Amino acid sequence: MxxxxxxxxxxxxxxxxxxxxxxxxxxxxxxxxxxxxxxxxxxxxxxxxxxxxxxxxxxxxxxxxxxxxxxxxxxxxxxxxxxxxxxxxxxxxxxxxxxxxxxxxxxxxxxxxxxxxxxxxxxxxxxxxxxxxxxxxxxxxxxxxxxxxxxxxxxxxxxxxxxxxxxxxxxxxxxxxxxxxxxxxxxxxxxxxxxxxxxxxxxxxxxxxxxxxxxxxxxxxxIADYIGKPEVLPFYKIHDKFSHKGTFGHVLIIGGSYGKIGAVQLASRAALVSGAGLVTTFIPKCGYTALQTALPEIMVMTDVNDDFISNIKVDQPFNAIGIGVGLGTHPDTVMAIESFLKSQKTPLVIDADAINMLSSHKKLIQYIPELTILTPHPKELERLIGKWKDDFDKIKKVKRLSKKYNLIVVIKGFNTMIILHDQVYINSTGNPGLATAGSGDVLTGIITGLLAQGYEPLQSAIFGVYLHGKSADLLAHNMAYQCITASDVIDGISNAYTDLFVQPEISNESSYSNGSEN
Missing domain, CATH: 3.40.50.10260 (YjeF N-terminal domain)
Incomplete structure (x- = not known):
């Protein structure tokens, strides 16, 4: 709309x-x-x-x-x-x-x-x-x-x-x-x-x-578009009956540090559940056993370092890469990310500590591929673009960043915004249940999973944010907001997909009403 x-x-x-x-x-x-x-x-x-x-x-x-x-x-x-x-x-x-x-x-x-x-x-x-x-x-x-x-x-x-x-x-x-x-x-x-x-x-x-x-x-x-079911339904890709796991792309999730391997687990599982055919992770050694045990469906590569990533070596091609979840900001990790970004042309989703690195090491942003998707929460966004006077000023600064580097920026929050150049897309789904640990890691996984399946970067960002929020909205029918966890949101992605094809009940209500299903 x-x-x-x-x-x-x-x-x-x-x-x-x-x-x-x-x-x-x-x-x-x-x-x-x-x-x-x-x-x-x-x-x-x-x-x-x-x-x-x-x-x-x-x-x-x-x-x-x-x-x-x-x-x-x-x-x-x-x-x-x-x-x-x-x-x-x-x-x-x-x-x-x-x-x-x-x-x-x-x-x-x-x-x-x-x-x-x-x-x-x-x-x-x-x-x-x-x-x-x-x-x-x-x-x-x-x-x-x-x-x-x-x-x-x-x-x-x-x-x-x-x-x-x-x-x-x-x-x-x-x-x-x-x-x-x-x-x-x-x-x-x-x-x-x-x-x-x-x-x-x-x-x-x-x-x-x-x-x-x-x-x-x-x-x-x-000046902006409000995104509901009618806007995202045309994005949906139907699976051909002769498809195989290679058809739906191979995701690489890079992240994790001592005590934060769970972030990689959440992002990896979300990528799988969103439809990616294959998921590989690159993590420090300390997370190997935990990740292989928690997610037998994924493949795990490890750094030479036990507690943090210091040297990213991946020899095979991937369809999409998500980077930053649970990563930490150790100086060696910063150097590893710089070296990695310099060699990348694969579509990227950058989140969390990888965004903080872009903020504190400004030269890194020039290395990321065009149409990379950034998914900052408000504090990460402030570090990236500086303080803003008000929300109009914030949007103006994000547009300037997006145009300068040809990036897609997801401004997370209620009514999450997706910005590409002067285009602004406002998401209609989501609720306070998403204000929980790991929710952002799940969003990174969903968007990266969609990218790997061949969705265009802007589509991946818009559709991923919609599915993430719709999962939480459907969960809230039977759960209190306070009880929703990031793992629950992953479990709800299937229902979010199914809901795309559910016809709304006949009503006098408009299709668009803040706080109701859209």
């Missing part, structure tokens, strides 16, 4: 008006009616008090249309106009008059803190104050209104965007934004829904199709 900039959304609106020969008022009616339909299908006439807070622009106009439909269907509604300024948009004024004709109650005007209504935790708040066009922080008294919403503990539904949240920068204060329980986003999700700095304002979200011009949406170059 595409994620577009606010400028592209504005353009989509204008093209829709022109091509469909409708007015902006008619498009507003269509959009807000979809919000009403969403609410009505869930409330079904329930005797709850709905408080609709409207700004004086087009987002407020949406709120006025919604209020009118709610009134016409017998709901208990109080509408408020948050008097941000004395200038009203034309569509706001049109729908203000329409609401007045439909309701015996005039919208209540809020001009200062003393006008704030008492809000019960049992009420529903509809936030239709500011939309995507916000350019500066709300006035202090409006920020206090947002805080009033939050203190009330009432369920808060935002139309298109939580008010006070920008599409393209981080808010100055968390008190200057509505903390929304549910956001109904028009046509496409917004990038800020997925960033660590701003996702807290969007507890759950759903896309509402408001009928914007489909040709424009199809042709638009997205």
């Amino acid at each position: 595409k994620i577009l900039s606010k400028e592209q959304i504005y353009k989509a609106d204008q093209i829709t008006l022109k091509r469909q020969q409708i007015t902006s008022t008619e498009l507003m009616e269509r959009a807000a009616t979809e919000v009403f339909n969403w609410m009505h299908s869930r409330l079904n006439g329930a005797p709850v008090l709905i408080r609709v807070f409207c700004g004086i622009g087009n987002n407020g106009g949406d709120g006025l249309v919604l209020s009118r439909h709610l009134v016409n269907h017998g709901y208990n509604v109080i509408t408020y106009v948050v008097n941000c300024s004395n200038e009203r948009s034309n569509d706001f004024l049109i729908n203000y008059e329409r609401l007045r004709q439909a309701s015996k109650k005039w919208p209540e005007l809020l001009k200062c803190e003393s006008d704030f209504p008492e809000i019960s935790p049992d009420d529903i708040i509809v936030d239709a104050i500011f939309g995507i066009g916000l350019k500066r922080p709300a006035d202090d008294w409006i920020q206090r209104l947002f805080q009033h919403f939050r203190k009330s503990k009432a369920f808060t539904l935002s139309i298109d965007m939580p008010s006070g949240l920008y599409t393209d920068k981080i808010p100055e204060s968390e008190d200057a934004v509505v903390w929304s329980h549910y956001t109904l986003s028009f046509q496409v999700p917004k990038l800020v829904f997925f960033l660590p700095d701003t996702a807290k304002f969007v507890d759950r979200w759903e896309v509402i199709d408001i009928g914007l011009d489909q040709d424009f949406l199809n042709d638009a170059i997205s």
Whole structure:
């Protein structure tokens, strides 16, 4: 699913008006009616008090249309106009008059803190104050209104965007934004829904199709793409019945040091379970017996050193190599990695301590093959690109690194991002159960296993991250997040593959909803 900039959304609106020969008022009616339909299908006439807070622009106009439909269907509604300024948009004024004709109650005007209504935790708040066009922080008294919403503990539904949240920068204060329980986003999700700095304002979200011009949406170059099942299913490679283990590639996992052989075991097993035909490991001598015992399906080569890798010698070709898990950063290991990288043209996945080596020995990065996949966790990423001011700055710096060296960077975390040059892909799967020891080693193994099977590097990164997260999501149906281990995630890869071909249950819900199966 595409994620577009606010400028592209504005353009989509204008093209829709022109091509469909409708007015902006008619498009507003269509959009807000979809919000009403969403609410009505869930409330079904329930005797709850709905408080609709409207700004004086087009987002407020949406709120006025919604209020009118709610009134016409017998709901208990109080509408408020948050008097941000004395200038009203034309569509706001049109729908203000329409609401007045439909309701015996005039919208209540809020001009200062003393006008704030008492809000019960049992009420529903509809936030239709500011939309995507916000350019500066709300006035202090409006920020206090947002805080009033939050203190009330009432369920808060935002139309298109939580008010006070920008599409393209981080808010100055968390008190200057509505903390929304549910956001109904028009046509496409917004990038800020997925960033660590701003996702807290969007507890759950759903896309509402408001009928914007489909040709424009199809042709638009997205600022990011949200990756769900429909996006990864075309990647899947069907196994031919005459295939053999050589058909599905040979993986080499390089890593391990004294006390950290388990990382190699996890990555190797994940590579096998993801579909690689053969897996070989290169480890220090201390891990030989443990690894051969734990994983009889793999082959093991060892360094001359007992406790760490000091000289990587592999004489056979491999289809993909994963390097760094449990590796350690001994000076001899750094020298061994430098020598190894200088001779490599095999597709690589670089993780953990191998990334730390790239950070502390900058010359190493020039030796890695193009389209190598880096999989840093946040601290490893910071060592690699330096500190960032905010999430937008982080993405900018990762793009710069990716373009300079032609690399794929996987920014691990909730809504993991995969970046290649200016392309950003945001994963839809995963949950807090992945915040466990060895989870990153498993991801390295999955991606390396996919690479070995002939998936393109970008496909391997996107598909691998998706399967990793989907495994955890399916596990969470029967396990508490706290109980999921990295080994469980490997066990769940089979179910993640199978789920690709499971048809979703018929529902009124959008296919894309943060926190639900996608």
